[in-house]
Amino acid sequence: MVAVNLWSSLTRFTDGARVVELEAATAGQVLDGLKAAYPGLAPIVDAGVSVVIDGEMATGRHSPIGPESEVVLMQRLKGG
């Protein structure tokens, strides 16, 4: 199981949980798992979010996640 840290305002879709546990081995599986477990998150995930794994922005859905990885969901980041 992977603990996924959400931003606080998403807790209204997760029964109040700021950290949710999912079976996931990649960033893509985290996103798919969030949508399946908490359908209210689907439009937010689909609009674009960033998955940060052990301090580094996942570059794609394939980015691997270990069982001890720190996983944080953030809004999509780019730059100027």
Place this chain on the structure above:
Amino acid sequence: MAKDEFTEFKLVGTRPDRPDGLDKVTGRARYGADMSMPGMLWAAVVRSPHAHARILRIDTSKAEALEGVKAVVTRADFPEGLTGEEWNLQENTIAGDKALYDGHAVAAVAATSALLAQDAARLIEVDYEVLPHVIDVDDAIKPDAPAIRPGAADATVPEGMPANVVRYIDFGHGDVDAGFAEADLVMERSYKTEATHQGYIEPHACVGQLGADGKGEMWVCTQGQWYIRKMCADVLGLETAQLRVTPSEIGGGFGGKTTIFMEPLSLALSRKAGGRPVKLVMTRSEVLRATGPTASASMDVKIGMTKDGTITAARAEFRMQGGAFPGAPVDMALYCAFAPYKLKNVHHIGYDVLANRPKCAAYRAPGSPMGAFAVESLVDEMSRELGLDPLDVRLTNGVREGDRASYGPTFGSIGLIETLEATKAHPNLLVPLGPNQGRGIAAGYWFNHSGETSVSMAISEDGSAQVSVGTPDIGGSRASIALMVAETLGIPYEDVRVNVVETGSLGVNEPTHGSRATFASGKAAVVATGQAIKEMCRRAAAEWGIDEDAVEWVNGAAQPAGPNAGKFPPLTIREIAGKMGETGGPISGHHEGLPEGVGASFGCHVVDVEVDPETGHTTILRYLVVQDAGRAIHPSYVEGQYQGGAVQGIGWALNEEYIYGEDGRLQNAIFLDYRVPVASDLPMIDTVIVEVPNPGHPFGVRGVGETGITPPLPAIANAIQDATGLRMTHLPMTPPKVLAALKAAGRG
């Protein structure tokens, strides 16, 4: 082995001539407006004079009757049914039912000359029903503000929020109330920053050509040709691959050229004019009214601090407007605001708010300068209140590798402490200050970015090398990539040519944004070069009749890897390349992907100012930028990025702002009135390059383009407080504002 493990580089870290230098100083470089084609038409755009108005009728008949007019387009010429950001882009390109801001495009015309197109545009009649408008973010978030786009809020916005709130974010960790209770000093302040424009020298310009068969081309000034292609295809309902987009040389972008504004209009006009190419060049006024400035912000910050300067808790609530569309960078502003600090207890709240202004675009570290202005101003004020050195307070609380970032994740390799220590050691801090003079410091942060990247390289017949990249060169990426490729190949820098290519030449590339070009295209180019080296080693092995694993590449030549591999004289790249036609054909490398290992960058700025008590004018006396580059591939370009960021921040702090009248129209849509800093306003910007190598890049590169604009806003405010005792909380700190504050304090 990461190349950074080498102790010495031959080329990386040197300062050779820039590859585009001769073209630029001789005027030979081709910018967006330089492209002309046989049979080309010229376009002009009709824009709304109202901040918010329903479009009742558009009559184009008089324009169409004018001799020389070949096409007129309105929203009716664009496909229907788009949703989400695609709809936003289409709506911003040309208004539908409503004009949403002063300058919003309503119609466009193409004619045989530029003057004729402008005449024809004046003949297009538009009837408007003027609607109530709202400009300021604090007004726009009020419950009784005019609702600009009901239903535009996304799923993050809870029910019951004001109508113009379209995105909401709330995050943090720890217990801020308990943290404030531990503090010896708790202070709370409110701050505002105004919208500013990137101020690039080159206005938007393009030539678009589109046939009835849906095949087209575009030559355009842009940071990202693939973004232009995708966005134009979306807005016009085209198949993406049928549109070929070639980037011109670019006269600055700073984020403002990562999206579309008027480009689809030239294609739509071309299609309607039988496929003739259509040139569209914005005036400076159009650039300021109708392209994407940054957001304006209203921010509340509260911090708790103990007597020794330790921050016990922090809270921020930011409200930002990014025009009549979602997209104000309130999330990134909050992520960056407290990033330099190790915080046990922190809470952030953000609102993205609609207003009747142009759709904001990215601007160099989007959001971070505003967040830094609020937080770094308050940290400075509290440091002074407690009698502490503001630099020591930042060292006391500064984040290190392994610390949890204020926005959640754990930092990898970062160089904030090294940056602060280099700042503390700089002689500028020892210069004595005179009357009315003050010194301010501030720190800043930017994540940096990777993104879709595709690079090809090939060895030429004479052993020189060409590299094809998809990231337009804005700040020196051609030079830095040439240096890295030349270093890897072991050939002279001058033997490598880096070409920025059109969309038909490579897979999808994200733009030059997020300080990514030298990191991402550079990393991909090094990998591609490694493939070419491997192939050259293979051919040398075949020539010698030994195993290819027994060949190594050293100083631009293949050689046996050791005494057991056999005794053969090295085969140089020139010798191998000269025989490529007989030994297997072209020698090349290609790499594409989403490069991992982005390295974040911290900076610290120190500014000395003098404030004239009679006029309120602030003179920048000295300015120091210290920033972690990871590894400076071409130090002159890195210094240029530091200096450029500082100068844009100085303009944002002291002069630049979008000024609107009561009617919602922009009042200062020319550079005479929208005043950016010029050389005579500035001293030489001093720079120190800190190098804490990024382990995620073969040469240790971090992006350097954006962090530099982040600290100037608070650093200058802090310096003005040091000089005058006055805390300015609303940018820009223009002479009238400073003078009014001095008078209010009885000192003006």
